[in-house]
Amino acid sequence: MGMKAIVPSSSSRDLAIALAAELGLPLSVPEYRRFPDGEIYVRVDSTLDSAIVVGNTWPNDSLIELLLILDALSNVGAETVTVIPYLGYGRQDRAFLPGEPVSARVVADAISRMTRGVVLVDPHSYLDVSYFSVKTMVATAFPGIGERFREEGVDLVLAPDKGRAREAAQVGRMIGSDYAHLEKRRIDAEHVEMTGDVDFEGRVVGILDDIISTGGTIAMAAERARKGGARRVVVGCVHGLFVGRARERILPLVDAVFSSDTVVTEFTKFSAAPYIANVLGVM
Numbered sequence: 001m002g003m004k005a006i007v008p009s010s011s012s013r014d015l016a017i018a019l020a021a022e023l024g025l026p027l028s029v030p031e032y033r034r035f036p037d038g039e040i041y042v043r044v045d046s047t048l049d050s051a052i053v054v055g056n057t058w059p060n061d062s063l064i065e066l067l068l069i070l071d072a073l074s075n076v077g078a079e080t081v082t083v084i085p086y087l088g089y090g091r092q093d094r095a096f097l098p099g100e101p102v103s104a105r106v107v108a109d110a111i112s113r114m115t116r117g118v119v120l121v122d123p124h125s126y127l128d129v130s131y132f133s134v135k136t137m138v139a140t141a142f143p144g145i146g147e148r149f150r151e152e153g154v155d156l157v158l159a160p161d162k163g164r165a166r167e168a169a170q171v172g173r174m175i176g177s178d179y180a181h182l183e184k185r186r187i188d189a190e191h192v193e194m195t196g197d198v199d200f201e202g203r204v205v206g207i208l209d210d211i212i213s214t215g216g217t218i219a220m221a222a223e224r225a226r227k228g229g230a231r232r233v234v235v236g237c238v239h240g241l242f243v244g245r246a247r248e249r250i251l252p253l254v255d256a257v258f259s260s261d262t263v264v265t266e267f268t269k270f271s272a273a274p275y276i277a278n279v280l281g282v283m
């Protein structure tokens with residue numbers, strides 16, 4: 001039996017440490033450096049013959065770093081399974097307008113060429129999963145949101161759009177609360193319009209989503225809950241990117257924000273590691 005380890009990319013260290021503990025495997029941290037021109041350099045342990053690589057495909061530097069780690073491991077003959085905690089480019093999962101790329105497929109193609117199998121954590125859509133040409137499994141960290149909602153006494157789980165209605169129902173059933181969803185229409189990358197007839201009066205509302213990026217979606221849902229008379233509003237997501245003015249938009253409207261460690265920020269309050277470990281058991 002040769003050496004097997006968890007190999008993290010530089011932005012997925014915390015999650016990889018949690019995963020190593022779950023699986024009882026050692027962590028093998030590559031050497032990461034930058035060339036003076038900004039290019040990324042990595043060097044992995046050349047004695048590894050099997051690795052679980054953990055790395056996001058967002059932001060762009062993390063995507064390059066992940067590809068370089070996979071190539072380095074394949075060069076030393078190590079077999080890899082790749083855990084992608086946050087699959088960046090997953091939202092451009094089709095050409096919405098003529099002339100656009102299918103970005104998710106570009107990313108999936110590149111990674112599929114370099115690894116034996118993939119684990120994705122709550123990818124944005126099932127199309128994303130379909131673009132990988134190696135065995136690909138999905139782990140979901142929404143139960144982690146459920147645990148936090150339970151602690152907060154949430155009695156109404158709300159999805160900001162139809163796309164997350166299923167997860168709202170799952171979390172609602174998990175904690176024994178009501179659930180509902182709004183309808184969202186995207187005007188552009190930063191603006192959305194929201195409709196839907198939900199009674200918020202006196203409720204402790206837990207709004208959930210897979211991704212918080214600019215915060216526009218959550219801010220609109222939270223505003224509706226507040227205007228509708230919600231007693232408290234808390235927010236949970238799996239992938240908390242919090243880009244641009246997300247904090248200024250969301251924080252004045254909500255009592256608490258939770259996200260997982262697929263992207264680490266000050267809002268990271270639970271780990272996706274146990275859910276990933278379960279799925280790795282059957283890879």
Ligand code: R5P
Nearest residue numbers: 209211212213214215216217
């Ligand atoms: C889109 O359908 C996703 O599920 C999220 O609702 C969206 O990506 C969040 O983006 P933002 O925070 O920029 O509104």
